[in-house]
Amino acid sequence: MTETLRPGSTIGILGGGQLGRMLAVAASRLGLRTHIFDPIEGAPAGDVAHVVTTAGYDDESALSAFARSVDVVTYEFENIPTEALDAIEAIRPIRPGREALRVSQDRLTEKDYLSGLGLRTAPYAAVDDTASLKEALDRIGTPAILKTRRFGYDGKGQARIGSPADTDSALAAMNGAPAILEGHVAFDREVSVIAARSLGGAVACYDPGENVHEGGILRTTTVPARLNTAQRTDAALLAGRILNALDYVGVVGVELFVTAQGLVVNEIAPRVHNSGHWTQNGCTVDQFEQHIRAIAGWPLGDGQRYADVEMQNLIGDDADRALDLAQEPRAALHLYGKAEARPGRKMGHVNRILG
Amino acid sequence: MTETLRPGSTIGILGGGQLGRMLAVAASRLGLRTHIFDPIEGAPAGDVAHVVTTAGYDDESALSAFARSVDVVTYEFENIPTEALDAIEAIRPIRPGREALRVSQDRLTEKDYLSGLGLRTAPYAAVDDTASLKEALDRIGTPAILKTRRFGYDGKGQARIGSPADTDSALAAMNGAPAILEGHVAFDREVSVIAARSLGGAVACYDPGENVHEGGILRTTTVPARLNTAQRTDAALLAGRILNALDYVGVVGVELFVTAQGLVVNEIAPRVHNSGHWTQNGCTVDQFEQHIRAIAGWPLGDGQRYADVEMQNLIGDDADRALDLAQEPRAALHLYGKAEARPGRKMGHVNRILG
Incomplete structure (x- = not known):
């Protein structure tokens, strides 16, 4: 049993960048409206959305009003704060669901999950400090890449470790955030x-x-x-x-x-x-x-x-x-x-x- | 010398139906915004436009504000009142231009214009009353179609004249509006x-x-x-x-x-x-x-x-x-x-x- 949104229904989209913009255009082809939620005024998706809410992800009343005004909520990026998701999900379904977000928001959780499904990933290890990084490098070797577990995109929050000499600077680049060391994959x-x-x-x-x-x-x-x-x-x-x-x-x-x-x-x-x-x-x-x-x-x-x-x-x-x-x-x-x-x-x- | 609208510029569209809606989506692909003007609340194009003005074509201050807020004005239908066009054109360019609207708003003007370009049209004659209709039928014959000169679309404002017996009812269907008789074209x-x-x-x-x-x-x-x-x-x-x-x-x-x-x-x-x-x-x-x-x-x-x-x-x-x-x-x-x-x-x- 699945319900189907009829023309005139509204899809809520968290994030008003180019992905939200192109989602809004696609929704319009199916006769559906969109409501964009984005903290920044003038987000690109706002140009083609029926309604735009400009508010922070910590603004619970704005999130609740947003959720109540739509039929289902989706998102254009995965790093949405958990509290914001909780506030929305109390009112409307979020698709893709919370499990997909939980898994993909954290590189370590993601790799554990994929490995658990029997899929191959790069060799990896959790890194929290100098000791765990040294241990990880001993096992995985160089070259490797140290990445923050959360909030990375387009190469941000990453430091390449070409040799053990790069260890300290790589760790410093994480700014104290929990990290993951990923080994090199020789790919075609x-x-x-x-x-x-x-x-x-x-x-x-x-x-x-x-x-x-x-x-x-x-x-x-x-x-x-x-x-x-x-x-x-x-x-x-x-x-x-x-x-x-x-x-x-x-x-x-x-x-x-x-x-x-x-x-x-x-x-x-x-x-x-x-x-x-x-x-x-x-x-x-x-x-x-x-x-x-x-x-x-x-x-x-x-x-x-x-x-x-x-x-x-x-x-x-x-x-x-x-x-x-x-x-x-x-x-x-x-x-x-x-x-x-x-x-x-x-x-x-x-x-x-x-x- | 032609100016080019840069991303972030706004196109004003008179009429917020499906054509305006699909124009708005196309504008978004080029990084352009749209502002829809339509007399009816909830027009389809409003779902995908940056701004919507709901006002009548006789609302000169709304038309002026609309024109000032955009870089160029276009339209999704040709039957826009002349006064509304005048109010807009005093402020921003209208494209396609006024000549195209003048010609296409009136079926008689349009046929005269096309004939003047040496293009073939159906035989036609202006009809204002019973006498001119009879004269036109004598020349053009039946079957023929009597159409209002203005404001017709999707077959509205038209009456078929299969034989001279239909003359009175066809003329009555025009509701006193200036009309044009168009002869039958045997087309493949x-x-x-x-x-x-x-x-x-x-x-x-x-x-x-x-x-x-x-x-x-x-x-x-x-x-x-x-x-x-x-x-x-x-x-x-x-x-x-x-x-x-x-x-x-x-x-x-x-x-x-x-x-x-x-x-x-x-x-x-x-x-x-x-x-x-x-x-x-x-x-x-x-x-x-x-x-x-x-x-x-x-x-x-x-x-x-x-x-x-x-x-x-x-x-x-x-x-x-x-x-x-x-x-x-x-x-x-x-x-x-x-x-x-x-x-x-x-x-x-x-x-x-x-x-």
């Missing part, structure tokens, strides 16, 4: 699989995309990824295993390392994902609509890939080239409406139909 | 060409679509239309002639009858058009984005057709089938968020990728 390429699970338990996977990162930030995703049939099947099965284990509802992004020994899970994101933006121009139903369908209790849509696509992020002053990109044949431009182009800031992306 | 099929002209004068045409109407309302548009090469070329040239003559900026919809003697222009709509909705799933840049690009001073985008598509309107209780349509492979569903499904009301559409 990085891919990600964007998958969805409906309220009724149906699972659908998009064709995996091949990712290129620069400076910790995703630069391009290309479909099809260079994978053999077995790897392609493994990626889908693995995503399905995670979705079912979490009794997940919505879209998930699973980043994978492709190695000679098989697929290694790098991390999971319980939301639409930058590496799934290509679906906007390669599929009839994109990842944003698929997510809205899932959390709204709708059937999942046709996620088949009908074109080869390269998605390129427009970062910082890349966006200055917007007018040139707008004239490129077979290129679909997506800008996020951010006024200020700071270095490293994602300003938009372009999907190029290949071939 | 109806097609429409959606074309665009940029602020700099560049013209681009989408591949013509073939239309099927039922009860005066568009039912389906299919691309490619069954046209030979000469007809296809004629359609594009004819659209270009109209756009250039009007010094037009934006997207126009030109409805054509295909006859053994060539293409006959039925009517033009100075806006995005229902028969162009297929472009959302057949092209990299759809008609809505093309229109926004044009009026924002951007270069026109790639309007090449990359798929065969059938667009089907969901009218009245057709929308009850939304969940079934949502599960159809290769089908993209678009709902307009209208709560009440009245008979004849356009509730959404579905674009089916063919083949």
Whole structure:
């Protein structure tokens, strides 16, 4: 038994960045309204939402009013304070559910969870101080990466340890936050699989995309990824295993390392994902609509890939080239409406139909 | 010299129906905001607009405030009162311009204008009373259609005259409004060409679509239309002639009858058009984005057709089938968020990728 949100219903979205913006647009295609909650005035998603609440995640009365005004709540980022989630969940369902957030908010919990499902991850160990870091390095070796367990994104909160000499500076970079040491994985390429699970338990996977990162930030995703049939099947099965284990509802992004020994899970994101933006121009139903369908209790849509696509992020002053990109044949431009182009800031992306 | 609206600029849209809604979504892809002006509370486009003004077209202070808050003004329907346009144009540019509105607001003016460009139309005559109607019927013959010169859409304000016996009832149906008698055109099929002209004068045409109407309302548009090469070329040239003559900026919809003697222009709509909705799933840049690009001073985008598509309107209780349509492979569903499904009301559409 699943309820289905009818046209005119409202979806609450925590976070008003570009992901929230594209979720709001997808919701509109299904006749649904959106209400954006974001602490910062002028969030990009506010341009295309029916209602915007500008308030902090510690503002319990704003959170309650927000929850009461919507039919279901979703989010564009995983680092939402637990108290805020509690306040909302007392009033409306949150999808994807709390277990997905609990697992993905903490890199250590996530790795334990994935290992528990029988999936391969990089070698890892919890690090709280110099002693535990030395112990971890003895076991895992170098090169390795020390990461804060929580609140990292786009390469932030990370320090590379090339040799034992880097130990102290790496630990200092954590600013006393609980950390995790991750060993090096010798990978051929990085891919990600964007998958969805409906309220009724149906699972659908998009064709995996091949990712290129620069400076910790995703630069391009290309479909099809260079994978053999077995790897392609493994990626889908693995995503399905995670979705079912979490009794997940919505879209998930699973980043994978492709190695000679098989697929290694790098991390999971319980939301639409930058590496799934290509679906906007390669599929009839994109990842944003698929997510809205899932959390709204709708059937999942046709996620088949009908074109080869390269998605390129427009970062910082890349966006200055917007007018040139707008004239490129077979290129679909997506800008996020951010006024200020700071270095490293994602300003938009372009999907190029290949071939 | 053309100015280009930068991300964060605002486009004002007169009319908040489904066309305004899809224009707002397209604007968001280019990083632009929208401000909707509509007399009716809860207009569909309001769900995805940055700002909504609910006020009448006779509210001069609301119109002025609206105009001052935006960078350029466009519209989703052509029957905007002249006084409202005057109030806006004193403050901000209106695109497409006033000449396009003047011509298309009045069926008689439109036919005179098209004939003046050397384009073929149905035989027609102005009708103001019984005497002029009889004179017109003597010249044009039956069957013919009597139409109000202004404010008609979706078959409203029209009366068919099958024989001279229908004369009085047809005239009565006009309610004393100035009318036009249009003679019958023996056509093989109806097609429409959606074309665009940029602020700099560049013209681009989408591949013509073939239309099927039922009860005066568009039912389906299919691309490619069954046209030979000469007809296809004629359609594009004819659209270009109209756009250039009007010094037009934006997207126009030109409805054509295909006859053994060539293409006959039925009517033009100075806006995005229902028969162009297929472009959302057949092209990299759809008609809505093309229109926004044009009026924002951007270069026109790639309007090449990359798929065969059938667009089907969901009218009245057709929308009850939304969940079934949502599960159809290769089908993209678009709902307009209208709560009440009245008979004849356009509730959404579905674009089916063919083949």
